[in-house]
Structures are given as structure tokens and as C-alpha cells.
Amino acid sequence: MAFGVEHRDRVVRWRMRLTASLFVFHVLFLYRAEAQIRYSIPEELKTGSLVGNVAQDLGLDLKRLRSGRARIVTGESIQYTELKTDKGTLVVNERIDREQLCGDLTPCSFTFEILLEKPMELHPVTIEVLDVNDNAPTFQNNKPISFEISESAAVGVRFPLQSAQDLDVGQNALQNYILSPNDNFILKQHSNPDGRKYVEMVLQKPLDRERHPHFSLKLIAVDGGTPQRSGTVSIDVTVLDANDNDPVFNQSVYKASVLENTKTGTSIITVNATDADSGLNGHITYSLSKMKGSVAEIFTIDEKTGTIYVSGQIDYEKYRKYELRVEAKDHGGLTGTSKVIFDVTDVNDNEPIIHVMSFSTPLSEDAIPGTTIAILNIKDADSERNGQIKCWIDGKLPFKIETSLTNYYNLVSDQHFDRESVSEYNITITATDFGSLPLSSSTKLHLKISDVNDNAPLFDKNSYTAYIIENNSPGFSIFTVSARDSDWNQNARISYVLEDTQVSGNPVSTYVSLNSETGVLNAVRTFDYEQIKHLALVIKAQDGGSPPLSSNVTVKIMIQDQNDNPPQVLYPVQTGGSLVAEMVPRSADVGYLVTKVVAVDVDSGQNAWLSYKLQKATDRALFEVGLQNGEIRTIRQVTDKDAVKQRLTVIVEDNGQPSRSATVIVNVVVADSFPEVLSEFTELTHDKEYNDNLTFYLVLALAVVSFLFITCLVVIISVKIYRWRQSRILYHSNLPVIPYYPPRYSDTLGTGTLPHVYNYEVCRTTDSRKSDCKFGRAGRQNVLIMDPSSTGTMQRIQSEKSILDEPDSPLESHRFPFNGGEQFYEPTSYWYTRVFLLLPKETIFSFFVSFLSE
Secondary structure, rough: OOHHHHHHHHHHHHHHEEEEHHHHHHHHHHHHHOOEEEEEEEEOOOOEEEEEEEHHHOOHHHHHHHHHOOOEEEOOOOOEEEEOOOOEEEEEEEOOOHHHHHOOOOOOOEEEEEOOOOEEEOEEEEEEEEOOOOOOOOOHHHEEEEEEEEEOOOOOOEOOOOOEEOOHHHHHOOOEEEOOOOOOOEEEEOOOOOOOOEEEEOOOOOOOOOOOOOOEEEEEEEEEOOOOOOOEEEEEEEEEEOOOOOOOOOOOEEEEEEEEEOOOHHHHHHOOOOOOOHHHHOEEEEOOOOOOOHHHOOOOOOOOOEEEEEOOOOOOOOOEEOOOOEEEOOOOOOEEEEEEEEEEEEOOOOOOOOEEEEEEEOOOOOOOOOOOOEEEEEOOOOOOHHHHHEEEOOOOEEEEEEEOOOOEEEEEEOOOOOOOOOOEEEEEEEEEEEOOOOEEEEEEEEEEOOOOOOOOOOOOOOOEEEEEOOOOOOOOOEOOEEEEEOOOHHHHEEEEEOOOOOOOOHHHHHHHOOOOOEEEEEEOOOOOOOOOOOOEEEEEEOOOOOOEEEEEEEEEEEEEOOOOOOOOOOOOOOOOOOOOOOEEEOOOOOOEEEEEEEEOOOOOOHHOOOOEEEEEEOOOEEEEEOOOOEEEEEOOOOOOOOEEEEEEEEEEOOOOOOOOOEEEEOOOOOOOOOHHHHHHHHHHHHHHHHHOOHHHHHHHHHHHHHHHHHHHHHHHHHHHHHHHHHHHHHHHHHOOOOOOOOOOOEEOOOOOOOOOOOOOOOOOOOOOOOOOOOOOOOOOOOOOOOOOOOOHHHHEEEEHHHHHHHOOOOOHHHEEEOOOOEEEEOHHHHHHHHOOOOOHHHHHHHHHHHHHHO
16 A cells, blocks of 8 residues: 555656646747746745756856846745756745645746846746645535434435535646435535535435434545545434424514614514424524625524624615525424515715816916816715715815706806916815714815916016136136026026127127026136226026017126236346446445336236345345335445446236246446446356357367367457457447337237336436436436447447537436545446447357458
8 A cells, every 4th residue: 555655656746747847848938939938837846846947048158147146036025946046047945835825826826037237137037836736625624514304304305515625726626526325315516606616415215214313424525636635524414303393483574674883783673483393393593594795794693582683884875775584493404484674774974975077287377267177076875964965165265166967066266366476276175964963075176377478587686797807718607697487387487698789899799608598608718807807798588488578687797807917127128139237336325226127017906016026136235126116226335345247136026816027137337437347248248148158159169179269269369459449439439328118018928018108217316326216208328238239339329429419418417426526427428337238149250250351
């Protein structure tokens, strides 16, 4: 027997595996054809059993599963399957019980997703669980079924039997009932509309208590599975003595009234039946026959007294009348029946129900009074006055309720609307019935008022003033204008337009641009404060209504100065071809005015405030520079020990942030005679030329060292003779000094020019060594200038000498004290006190060649 059971189990397992393999093959075929993953497996597989090869079915390699961190995503607390990423297979993780998972629902399946990352992929997987015949049919409580049947029972009497239950489905579910063989009873099988089977035992042969007072039968329920399973229950039949009188009710129909919502346990009516038999055959028990639906849960009867009680909820709106059938049964199994009719009395227990059939929102603000906004259907399930209703609007709102048809109400407007004042309404409609204890209900409607373009855009201010610093980058955001429109949506969608105006003869669009959506003004070009100091433009704000409305505003853009121009030195003039020197006599006292540095800055405000500082000096203890006026004065008595040539570097700074500066070199000669000055400046010139042209002479020396050596000796001797002769000529001449001034000052950046020509005149009294400088016109300078840039220098000096010889020469009035005595320098001799010598190498070389050739 044990061997047969084991062999049968092996056959079952083999069939299950074969079925699973066939389903897996079928699912794989469908997946390739329909791009779906679906597996079918039998229930109760062991943990670790193969479900399917996911990698192969999805067309993925194992590296993709590992790199994508493939995992199962499911919302269930139990994960029935497990993904083996190293093999790409799906195996059983938990015991799968189809009956626990789906009950009697077929087909039974569960789904989940396989998630991969990088990139994100989501593959749905469906597992269909096939039923296995692992449940046998069972009877409730498995208790024996007992019948007491009178021997006088007529043939054909039916005795309903308890139905069995089988948790399996399909062919594995309950299929048939078998009654153990006997001579008196047969089995009749029936099916309910839902497919469930039930059986009755039918008496086919009269009973004889004297021959068979007791029957012990077996009812067997079998399913259709392989192997087949079954369940058994015992049937005990006791044959009673003959009972030939049925119970009889005293009324064929009982009637009573009951209020809805009657409390549970309330008695309604008592029925009464009698039996003419005596003893146990006359003892009656009452019961309610099987009732449909929920009625069986509303009423109960006392089987001894026949009193009917309320056991559930009585609802007039569901059932207005209940009909029950009462059975009276004696101990002989005979029964009598009667009908009980309950009329339900209505109670006001239902509040009105409001249905919104139509609701128009949003509503245009120009809607006329009387416009229908909503149609309501209001019903009350109660009857008579309990079902009659009245309705109204809560609060003071511009609406009213009008009755149209039965149970239909219209919500209409009662006045004009203004969306800018009130853009939406919360309308509460309340309905109340007329019951003794009235009930009410309400609904809320949220009505929006749609906009009409009746408001023009308005700017925050009547005019705007914006500021921008010059030298801005093109595209720089200058300012943002903002307008608002009381309208809504498209009617309030504002676009900004830059009006076509002229600025300095050019269209304003060449200076600024305007973002039509945000109102941001951007610079189109770089502004220069020295050229333009402000812009005036007009911006229009226009809404998107039809027709559109607009308004204008004036925007004034102020250009702010930036310290972008360094100071420019006007005096002393720095040129590449000449050298200017100021002379200080050795008799000069403390505070002697040597010269004055004159500079300008085309910027404005504090960016143009200039200060002068002495940066470098041959002897810092001898000179000082006025911080504000740029005057160079002596700060101690000049002595014979002081060097003849003094080199001062003056730095001119503005007051901008950051400050900008310019430097000027002032050459000062401390001497009382011209030959001393001339010899010193000759060395100065040679040193300067040597330093400036060191590379040139080195290259030339490397090429023609021998020839250059002999040539240099001849040139040096010639130059010495020539300069000595020139100094003698100049010493006896009365040639005045004509200083050089730039006719017009231009800034280095080309962004602007000075509006006037600046000329300067030096005026000193004969009795003061500390006289100030007055700037007005170009007239006189105590400066000696020699312009060696041309071969006609001497001729120009001789021609200009005649001007100074005139009696009205401006320099005739110039007399300067010498050594504090009464002796004065005449204009001609004073002309030698300041020297301007700086000859380029090309001029010297050409002069020497011409001199040697002569």
C-alpha cells in the first residue's frame, strides 16, 4: 500500500513538472511573439524551483542584470519569487498556495516588475499559478447528519443534505456525490445558479420501523482531480412512529405594522399553531422559512413561543412591506405554514439629496441679471411631508433660487458682476424637508467670474529714473519697469513696447532694448558719460485683450561717471624729441617757486579732483610739491653742494575709486651760468641717448667695431667744437623763448575732448621769489628750448630773435633778481637760464655727416 502511494506521488510530481514545462515553453513562445513575459507554474512548488530564464526571455545578458542592479519590485509583503542575477533565472522563494492566494478565483495569477537601472528599465512579469489537487472535499464540522423520519412518510419526501466544500477549482473541484447503497433512499443532485452543487436524499420506498428502525448511511463527495480525492460524512436516520396530524396555524395570514428604524430585539407579533397529535407528535417548534436576500437578517422567531422579533435594520426606503413564511414543525417531522405581512411606517430619517445637474463656471463678468448658473435636482427619499423640501442660499449673495419643474431648481444671477471687485463666489445651497424633526443638507458651488478686458495696464509710478555707470558692457540690465492690470489671464497679460523716439538724432533702439515680457531694459551699447549724460524714453504697456488697452510711462536713464580717464598733464609738456628744464639759481631761498605742474581730468565729480605728490627726486630734501595746486617749491636754502641737475618725478592722482594717475618728469637745473648748464645737459643728453639706444649701439658695435671706434673719435671732437661755437652764438643773442603748448587736449580713449584751449602765462613780480602762477594766455615762459628735430634750428632761432629785439616785446618787462642783489637778468640773458636739449640720434648723425662733408 505504501509503495502504491509513493508511486502515485511520483507520477503526480512528474505530471506537474511536465505541465509546468509545457506552460513555460508556451509562455516563452508567446513572449517572443508578443513581447510579454508570462510564466505558468503549479502551486506548492518547492523553494528554489525554476520558474523561468528571465535573462533569455528579455534578451538581456548577465552583465546587464548585474550592472543594472536587477531586482523584483512588488507592492506585496510576501515575495513569492526570487531573481538570481548570477544565472538570470527566476526561482520560487516562498510557498505558493493557490487557494490562499486567489481563493476560488480563476485564473489565479500575480504580477510584479523587474527593475533595471542605468538606464532605467521596467519589465512586467505575470506568474499564473495552476491549481493542484491538494485539497479534498470536506463537510462542515465533519459531524454526522441526523434525521428522524416517521415511518408513515410518503414516498418521494426529500431531505436536504449538507453540501461539501472543495478549495480547489476547475476539474480538481467537487464533481459528484455518492450515497452508500440502500433500499429506501436515493440521491438527487442539483446545481445552483453559481455552479455550486447540492444534494437531497429522496425516500423511494416506504419505511418500516419494525424491520429497519435505524439507517447508517455514508455520503461521499469526490472531485475530478488526479489522483481523485474525496470526503465522507455519516447520515444517521432514525425511523419514528407514525405521526398522522400536521400542525395547523390559527390564521392563514398575519398582518402587523412596524416603524422603520425599530430597535433590535423589539417584538412585533406572535403566531400560534396547534397539533392534534399527542405526546411528542404534538410538540411544535416554530421557524422562519428560508428568505431571500437580507430579509433573513432582519427578523427572528422564538422557536418555542412563536414571537417574531426585529433583529436587523428596517428601512422604509428599501422595503415598504415584508412577507414572511412561518413554519410549525412537530417532532414527527410534519410541518404547517402561515404567512406574516409587515407594513413599514415611514420615519423622517432621510435628509434631502442635492444633485447638481448643470453648473456654468466660469461666468462672464458682463453677464446680465437673470442668467441661469446652475440647475439642481433635489430629492428626499421619505414620503409625504417628510419628503417635501424647501431650499435657499446662505448669506447675502447676488443670486436667487427659482423653481422650474418638480424637484428641479435654478440658480440665477440677481445683479451685475465686477470681477476686479469679487473674482469668485462660494455659494452654499441648503435644502430642508418638512418633517416633524426636519432634516437638511447643503452643497457648495465655487463660481468663478471670467474676465472682460475693461481695465488698462497701470505702471507703479508716473515716471521712472534709472542710473547706469558708464563703460557698461552691452546687454547690461539697467532697470525693470512693471505694470499691473486688474483684469485676468490674457486680458492681464502685459507686453512692453519701447516707443520710437530720438536721442541725439539717433533712434532710441540703438541705445537700449526692452524685453517685451519682463519689462527689463538692457543697454545695447557702451555708454560714455563724456558724450551723453542722460536718456529719456517712453515705454508703453499693452494688455492682450481684444481690443487691447495700453498706457505709457516716461523713463529717464542717468549716466553716472566712472573714473575711466587718467589725469592728463598739460604742463610741463612731455615730448619725445626735446628736453625741458627749469632753472633754479643757487641763491634761491626757501619757498622758491620752481614751476607748476598743470593737469586736467575729463571725468566729473570727485573723479576729477586731482592731487599732486612727489614720487621721486634726486634730492627729496630740496623740493616739495603742493598737494592741491601742483606747485614745485624749494623747502630749504639752495647750497653750492647741491647737484646741478635735479630730476623730479611728480605723480598726479585723481580721487576716483580706484584712483588713476599720471606721472611727469621735471628736470631742474641748479646753476647761475649758462656754460655750467650747457655742460651738464650735454652729459644728460648723452646719458639719455645711450640708455635709450643701448641695443642699437651694441649691435652696431658688433658689426663694425674697428670702423666705429675711429669714427667715434672724430665725431666726438667735432661735436665738442660745434657745441662750443653754438653756445657762444646763443650767449650773445637776444632770442626769446617760445614755449610749446598743445592746441587742444584730447583724452587717450577718444571718448571726448576738452571744450577749450588751455594756454598758460607765467607772471612774476620783481620783488618776490614766491609769486603765484596765473593761467590765461600763452605769452612768456622762463624756459630755454632748443628744437634739434630739424636742420633749420639755428635759422628759426635767428628769425625769432628779431621779435625779441622789438621795444614792445613782452619779455622786456621781465626782470628777475639775482643773488638777492640789485643786479637783474635782462630778457636775453634770462633766456639762457632754462634749456631744452634732447637731440634724436638720427638728427645728430645727419648733422655730423653734413658737418664733416663740409
